[in-house]
Amino acid sequence: METRVGQDLAVALQYLMQGQTVAIPTETVYGLAADANNEDAVLSIFAAKNRPTSNPLILHFADLPQALPYINEFPSVFKVLYKEFCPGPLTFIVEKSSVVSSFITGGQQTVAIRFSAHPFLQKLLVKLDRPLAAPSANLYGQVSPTNASHVYQQLNGRIPYILDGGSCEHGLESTIIGLQDNKVVIFRHGGITAEALQTALGYIPETKNKEESGILTSGMVKYHYATQTPLYLGFKPIHEKDTAVQITITNNLEIEGPHLILSNANLLEESARNLYATLHHADGLGMQKIYIQPFIDSGLGKAMNDRLFRAAAKFAK
Numbered sequence: 001m002e003t004r005v006g007q008d009l010a011v012a013l014q015y016l017m018q019g020q021t022v023a024i025p026t027e028t029v030y031g032l033a034a035d036a037n038n039e040d041a042v043l044s045i046f047a048a049k050n051r052p053t054s055n056p057l058i059l060h061f062a063d064l065p066q067a068l069p070y071i072n073e074f075p076s077v078f079k080v081l082y083k084e085f086c087p088g089p090l091t092f093i094v095e096k097s098s099v100v101s102s103f104i105t106g107g108q109q110t111v112a113i114r115f116s117a118h119p120f121l122q123k124l125l126v127k128l129d130r131p132l133a134a135p136s137a138n139l140y141g142q143v144s145p146t147n148a149s150h151v152y153q154q155l156n157g158r159i160p161y162i163l164d165g166g167s168c169e170h171g172l173e174s175t176i177i178g179l180q181d182n183k184v185v186i187f188r189h190g191g192i193t194a195e196a197l198q199t200a201l202g203y204i205p206e207t208k209n210k211e212e213s214g215i216l217t218s219g220m221v222k223y224h225y226a227t228q229t230p231l232y233l234g235f236k237p238i239h240e241k242d243t244a245v246q247i248t249i250t251n252n253l254e255i256e257g258p259h260l261i262l263s264n265a266n267l268l269e270e271s272a273r274n275l276y277a278t279l280h281h282a283d284g285l286g287m288q289k290i291y292i293q294p295f296i297d298s299g300l301g302k303a304m305n306d307r308l309f310r311a312a313a314k315f316a317k
């Protein structure tokens with residue numbers, strides 16, 4: 001199969017209506033989308049990514065009214081957050097209704113729903129008038145794509161079409177939240193920070209891990225978001241100055257040899273937008289190792305550290 005790249009919404013729509021998978025832009029990362037009401041189409045997402053079918057998918061909707069038939073209830077506290085942050089990088093875990101296939105939810109009774117702000121995806125969803133199931137458009141376990149060429153590098157030959165909507169504005173996956181004992185909890189840190197949620201809620205949402213919650217999100221798998229080149233946290237030793245590439249948050253004059261910078265202005269938003277693209281770039285340099293400086297552990301730094309720790313875990317001795 002030859003993979004085409006283009007900006008033609010009608011072509012994307014046609015493939016999706018035929019039950020094929022299409023890579024789509026969102027404001028976070030590119031997604032690999034298929035008609036959520038077509039089980040064969042949904043299964044082909046897992047096949048294209050080499051993803052285990054036990055790992056559930058997010059349903060994308062244009063807005064809340066479109067989502068209501070697919071869920072049993074949208075709790076009132078989620079309505080507050082929906083008003084504040086959607087469309088945007090926030091995913092809600094809610095009880096699913098009977099129309100949602102268990103292939104989407106990995107057999108769980110809950111479903112993840114999200115309302116993306118990207119104008120291309122909004123238009124597609126309005127025209128389709130049905131949800132698109134979409135994980136990030138990378139091969140399983142690898143770095144997520146934030147532009148069409150990242151998708152092409154990983155999925156060329158595996159999907160018919162990549163809808164090119166430019167570089168992703170946020171560059172990090174959505175924040176995934178759920179409700180436990182009437183409190184909002186975070187299952188995956190992402191584009192909406194814990195601090196922003198706190199301002200809307202009046203309390204800091206707790207971060208839950210797999211053991212506590214009994215559910216699985218990629219934010220909870222130990223190895224994930226990994227480069228092909230071994231990746232380590234911190235600074236490269238001097239004897240590796242020419243064989244390893246260093247990524248720093250902002251300019252650092254002491255680094256010798258290959259060196260990439262995430263944000264000249266030293267802003268977390270800019271680092272987040274550039275993080276995956278910089279990891280893809282570093283991975284393509286043919287170096288023996290990648291070293292990256294971790295972030296402060298708050299705001300978007302929390303989400304970025306989470307990704308880096310999971311990527312580095314794969315290469316830890």
Ligand code: TXA
Pocket residue numbers: 026028029030031032055056057058089091093105108110111112114134135136137172173174175176187215216217218219
């Ligand atoms: O920003 C994003 O969220 C991107 C764009 C494409 O929308 N999507 C994304 O999908 O990151 P994915 O599949 O790479 O990560 C979604 C995570 C998965 O780890 C999955 O386990 C979790 O959401 N998830 C999905 N349904 C769930 C459910 N019912 N309960 C708990 N976790 C769920």
Ligand code: MG
Pocket residue numbers: 135136144218
């Ligand atoms: Mg992913």
